[in-house]
Amino acid sequence: MTNSEAILKIAGGHDAGLPMLAEILSDETIDEELFDAANSVKMQSFGSEVFVRAIIEFSNYCVKSCSYCGINAGCGIERYRIEPDELVRIGIETGKIYKTVILQSGEDPYYTAEMLAGIVRGIKLETEAAVTLSVGERSLDEYRIMREAGADRFLIKHETSDEGLYRQLHGQGLLSRLDCQRHIKELGFELGGGFMVGLPGQTNETLAGDLLLLKKMQVDMAGIGPYICHPDTALLGCVDGDAQKTLKVLALARLLLPNCHLPSTTALNVKGGMKDALFCGADVIMQKATPIKYRRLYDIYPGRDAEDIPLGEQYEKLKRTLLGFGLHAK
Numbered sequence: 001m002t003n004s005e006a007i008l009k010i011a012g013g014h015d016a017g018l019p020m021l022a023e024i025l026s027d028e029t030i031d032e033e034l035f036d037a038a039n040s041v042k043m044q045s046f047g048s049e050v051f052v053r054a055i056i057e058f059s060n061y062c063v064k065s066c067s068y069c070g071i072n073a074g075c076g077i078e079r080y081r082i083e084p085d086e087l088v089r090i091g092i093e094t095g096k097i098y099k100t101v102i103l104q105s106g107e108d109p110y111y112t113a114e115m116l117a118g119i120v121r122g123i124k125l126e127t128e129a130a131v132t133l134s135v136g137e138r139s140l141d142e143y144r145i146m147r148e149a150g151a152d153r154f155l156i157k158h159e160t161s162d163e164g165l166y167r168q169l170h171g172q173g174l175l176s177r178l179d180c181q182r183h184i185k186e187l188g189f190e191l192g193g194g195f196m197v198g199l200p201g202q203t204n205e206t207l208a209g210d211l212l213l214l215k216k217m218q219v220d221m222a223g224i225g226p227y228i229c230h231p232d233t234a235l236l237g238c239v240d241g242d243a244q245k246t247l248k249v250l251a252l253a254r255l256l257l258p259n260c261h262l263p264s265t266t267a268l269n270v271k272g273g274m275k276d277a278l279f280c281g282a283d284v285i286m287q288k289a290t291p292i293k294y295r296r297l298y299d300i301y302p303g304r305d306a307e308d309i310p311l312g313e314q315y316e317k318l319k320r321t322l323l324g325f326g327l328h329a330k
């Protein structure tokens, strides 16, 4: 079977094994066919609508030492926290403009599950917005408290499916991360997973494994973004992930998971990939709603994708941009 035939088969719903996916990723002659197939599948699932979601980065404190991340515990950066009352106020303001509010932070135990639950309740009381949490690894009981408060979705990526590479980057095994994903699914959250493209040591086989792991964990959403080297981390000097490769992985994810939400990730937007992503499988855009004074401190990776303009204006501007592409903000 040629790679072109394989693409059509996967788009038609046939299962794909790891070697087939890795082979497609290594073929540099089939990008257009792959992107067109992914766009057709996306159009069937979501039409020309793009889901727009707002992300509030509320604390850059972190107890973890992920070696790629610019806010890891070992980085000598200025730290900030938004206190719960203030966060509820910002969440409500955001939820009146955007249909989904994502609350993201480093792994910061300052915010107990009860505090996070109170924040979710406060936002849900005053808005219709869906609330997504992205606060890292917690116990099943803690996730339950957040879920019972009304949190709709939870984002926690597997980052890489290669056990050895995962351990090297995180200082701990992949298993506890996957347990978190299982617990989140069990509790009835929509699960957002995902991984990075271009991590040092990663191969096309690793990426094929990443795609298959998304399927196995039954993710409802998957953020797939290029790794971007942060000079203040242990990985300084590493080469950034490639935007084109990221688009190929995204397109394959769309073929394998026709109904899954796939954002054009902020990391991909930083690399100028937003428009292309929307035409090779992505159906979601995330926009920053972090208070402007904190944005430069939430420095996971270098580069900016947001202008420092008021939220309402930012949303209207995105709507116009999408219209220019023939797409509609939902």
Ligand code: 5AD
Pocket (backbone or CB within 6 Å): 068, 069, 070, 157, 159, 195, 196, 225, 226, 227, 228, 229, 230, 267, 300, 301
């Ligand atoms: N480059 C790209 N993405 C990164 N993330 C963290 N550090 C980096 C980096 N250097 C991503 C991870 C994490 C999300 C919040 O940001 O995938 O899950």
